[in-house]
Amino acid sequence: MKLHNAGTPALNTQMGPDLKFKIAEAYKTARTNLYFSLVKEGCKKIVFTSSLSGEGKSTTAVNVAITLAQEVSTKVLLIDCDLRKPKVNCFFNMTASPGLTNFLGGMKNIDDVVRETDSPNLRVITGGVVVPNPSELLSSAKMGAVVKQMENKFDYIIFDTPPVNVVVDALTLAGIADGFVIVVKEGFSLQPELRRTIMTLEHAKVKILGVILNGAKLETKGDYGYRYEHNE
Numbered sequence: 321m322k323l324h325n326a327g328t329p330a331l332n333t334q335m336g337p338d339l340k341f342k343i344a345e346a347y348k349t350a351r352t353n354l355y356f357s358l359v360k361e362g363c364k365k366i367v368f369t370s371s372l373s374g375e376g377k378s379t380t381a382v383n384v385a386i387t388l389a390q391e392v393s394t395k396v397l398l399i400d401c402d403l404r405k406p407k408v409n410c411f412f413n414m415t416a417s418p419g420l421t422n423f424l425g426g427m428k429n430i431d432d433v434v435r436e437t438d439s440p441n442l443r444v445i446t447g448g449v450v451v452p453n454p455s456e457l458l459s460s461a462k463m464g465a466v467v468k469q470m471e472n473k474f475d476y477i478i479f480d481t482p483p484v485n486v487v488v489d490a491l492t493l494a495g496i497a498d499g500f501v502i503v504v505k506e507g508f509s510l511q512p513e514l515r516r517t518i519m520t521l522e523h524a525k526v527k528i529l530g531v532i533l534n535g536a537k538l539e540t541k542g543d544y545g546y547r548y549e550h551n552e
């Protein structure tokens with residue numbers, strides 16, 4: 321399965337093989353660092369978030385999920401928890417609905433919303449229909465229960481979420497997830513905003529697994545387009 325960039329398809333067609341290789345390698349580095357950041361038995365549940373909109377949360381969450389699922393016998397479930405602007409579906413050429421809100425709202429069964437992808441190890445729950453109460457749905461007992469149920473079937477559950485400094489939705493997953501990864505975009509993310517995000521996450525007592533630097537300039541840095549900094 322190819323690595324994806326849904327928002328800017330031109331990027332993919334214009335990329336040379338060397339750049340594609342480097343990006344794939346960078347996601348593999350992120351995968352390796354995640355292995356070491358979260359050492360525990362059973363399913364690992366990881367939230368991808370950032371300070372503000374457009375820093376690359378969805379792009380990174382999707383590509384890390386794809387890269388994790390490339391490992392033999394590693395079953396991965398990617399859940400779009402950005403219920404305000406569901407976008408994960410775009411990366412897989414799917415519609416957002418039926419998805420998480422349809423299930424949490426009682427309109428669909430779980431089997432109807434866990435959807436297959438081109439990768440045999442990767443399943444996706446898209447966002448679903450847009451609803452007026454996303455944070456309530458995400459913090460509902462039904463959400464906790466379905467994640468518990470999915471833990472028995474998957475090695476990783478990856479949650480794509482909205483930005484922490486804008487809405488509380490990502491924080492509602494604090495009690496469910498094992499850790500949070502913060503996505504930072506080079507030349508875009510602001511230090512005070514990042515500091516605020518870290519403070520908010522620390523206040524919520526979540527484990528911050530690390531920061532992924534998205535969009536690093538290959539020419540100037542002389543290495544990967546994506547980097548992972550461990551936070552301990």
Ligand SMILES: Nc1ncnc2c1ncn2[C@@H]1O[C@H](COP(=O)(O)OP(=O)(O)OP(=O)(O)O)[C@@H](O)[C@H]1O
Binds near residue numbers: 325378534
């Ligand atoms: N490394 C990158 N290089 C170039 N474009 C990128 C990169 N990462 C993300 N983008 C583009 O930036 C835009 C925003 O990315 P993405 O949707 O992943 O961000 P997001 O943080 O999930 O945004 P939102 O908060 O709105 O959900 C998209 O058009 C995406 O294709």
Ligand SMILES: [Mg+2]
Binds near residue numbers: 377402407
């Ligand atoms: Mg997003």
